[in-house]
Amino acid sequence: MYAILLSLALARAGLRPGSPPTGTLPRSRAERILVVGATGGTGRELVAQALARGYSVTALVRSASRLEVEHPRTTVLEGDVLDAAAVDTAVGGQEAVLSALGHKRFFYPTRILSAGTRNILRAMEARDAPRLVCATALGIGDSAGQMGLYYSLFTIPAILPFYFWDKTRQERAIAASAVEWVIVRPGVLTNGEKLGRLRHGRGIGSLLWTVRISRADVAAFMLDQLESDAYLRAAPGVAA
Ligand SMILES: NC(=O)c1ccc[n+]([C@@H]2O[C@H](COP(=O)([O-])OP(=O)(O)OC[C@H]3O[C@@H](n4cnc5c(N)ncnc54)[C@H](OP(=O)(O)O)[C@@H]3O)[C@@H](O)[C@H]2O)c1
Numbered sequence: 001m002y003a004i005l006l007s008l009a010l011a012r013a014g015l016r017p018g019s020p021p022t023g024t025l026p027r028s029r030a031e032r033i034l035v036v037g038a039t040g041g042t043g044r045e046l047v048a049q050a051l052a053r054g055y056s057v058t059a060l061v062r063s064a065s066r067l068e069v070e071h072p073r074t075t076v077l078e079g080d081v082l083d084a085a086a087v088d089t090a091v092g093g094q095e096a097v098l099s100a101l102g103h104k105r106f107f108y109p110t111r112i113l114s115a116g117t118r119n120i121l122r123a124m125e126a127r128d129a130p131r132l133v134c135a136t137a138l139g140i141g142d143s144a145g146q147m148g149l150y151y152s153l154f155t156i157p158a159i160l161p162f163y164f165w166d167k168t169r170q171e172r173a174i175a176a177s178a179v180e181w182v183i184v185r186p187g188v189l190t191n192g193e194k195l196g197r198l199r200h201g202r203g204i205g206s207l208l209w210t211v212r213i214s215r216a217d218v219a220a221f222m223l224d225q226l227e228s229d230a231y232l233r234a235a236p237g238v239a240a
Pocket residue numbers: 036037038039040041042043060061062063066079080081082100101102103104112116135136137138186187188189190215
């Protein structure tokens with residue numbers, strides 16, 4: 001019963017239709033991007049793949065020693081996403097922000113994802129940084145239930161309810177913002193290699209089965225969103 005109520009509540013909290021998808025970014029492709037969550041699994045892939053695509057990458061990290069990247073087009077800034085001044089400094093001069101922010105404080109209420117994302121959005125609006133691409137998860141908003149039975153009936157309600165509530169607040173903050181946004185909702189993440197074959201869009205996932213995707217493929221799809229308006233102000237699911 002709790003699982004059903006939680007799923008319904010998450011669905012009710014879903015995104016409302018946004019403005020028509022007209023973006024400014026791909027016209028003059030971004031060159032300078034900020035990666036938040038750069039020391040995490042997806043974040044490391046974002047940094048490596050963005051450098052390979054020719055971007056200049058600034059990484060906002062809590063501890064620079066956790067990111068072993070030495071590249072002339074990389075700048076590492078130490079700071080916490082909950083520190084509005086540090087986020088503002090990191091966003092200054094960027095043309096896009098990619099967020100793979102996450103944490104493991106599952107068992108009590110937190111607002112790290114939503115409060116950190118609000119700091120990012122405020123800085124982007126103040127600094128005219130046009131585009132945010134943010135990873136959340138299948139199971140949020142109108143994708144409620146799409147993580148498969150095991151996650152929908154056990155993992156999300158029993159282990160991740162606080163985390164998913166905060167992800168819901170995070171998505172709502174993004175949808176209400178003035179920036180060009182793309183929310184990317186992956187299935188369960190793996191550390192597998194980049195296959196380059198993935199399914200994306202509304203309706204990805206399954207009521208019955210758990211869908212998965214590698215962090216490397218998620219990162220590639222997130223970077224693709226800097227070069228396309230196809231999912232502007234939309235929240236596609238992604239799965240292998
Ligand atoms: N795991 C799954 O199966 C799954 C499925 C769907 C979606 N997702 C979502 O996909 C996203 C990426 O997941 P992941 O597993 O690749 O991430 P991850 O390895 O858990 O990395 C999270 C990143 O966020 C950073 N971070 C946490 N708190 C921060 C703070 N206060 N200030 C600045 N940075 C902070 C971490 O930095 P530190 O290194 O300093 O801790 C780390 O770089 C997350 O939002 C996750 O919830 C995960």
